[in-house]
Amino acid sequence: MSVVNNAAALDPVTPQLSGSDSPFASLRSVRTDARARLLAGYIRSAIAFLSGPDHDKLTACTAPRCVRYFVKVHGRQEFCQPSCGNRARAARFYHRQRADSGR
Numbered sequence: 001m002s003v004v005n006n007a008a009a010l011d012p013v014t015p016q017l018s019g020s021d022s023p024f025a026s027l028r029s030v031r032t033d034a035r036a037r038l039l040a041g042y043i044r045s046a047i048a049f050l051s052g053p054d055h056d057k058l059t060a061c062t063a064p065r066c067v068r069y070f071v072k073v074h075g076r077q078e079f080c081q082p083s084c085g086n087r088a089r090a091a092r093f094y095h096r097q098r099a100d101s102g103r
């Protein structure tokens, strides 16, 4: 866990408020190294997600040969994308056909 926290600390940022008509927030960085800023930004996002309210919706895709994780939008969602669902249905059909034909 310290590796993650150290990566997040690569780019200490300060929240800034900009715009007068419709203010928006941005983060001011002190680093000029683009790779460090990018890595720290990814890690900050991961920390925010894993410590946020949606972390329990993170689910492994159950399709054959898929190694992705996704955030469940509804309770019965099993696959990360429609193509994984199609591949899983095709695999089930294939195995059913093989079982029915006795091979």
Ligand SMILES: [Zn+2]
Binding pocket: 061, 062, 063, 066, 067, 068, 079, 080, 081, 084
């Ligand atoms: Zn998948």
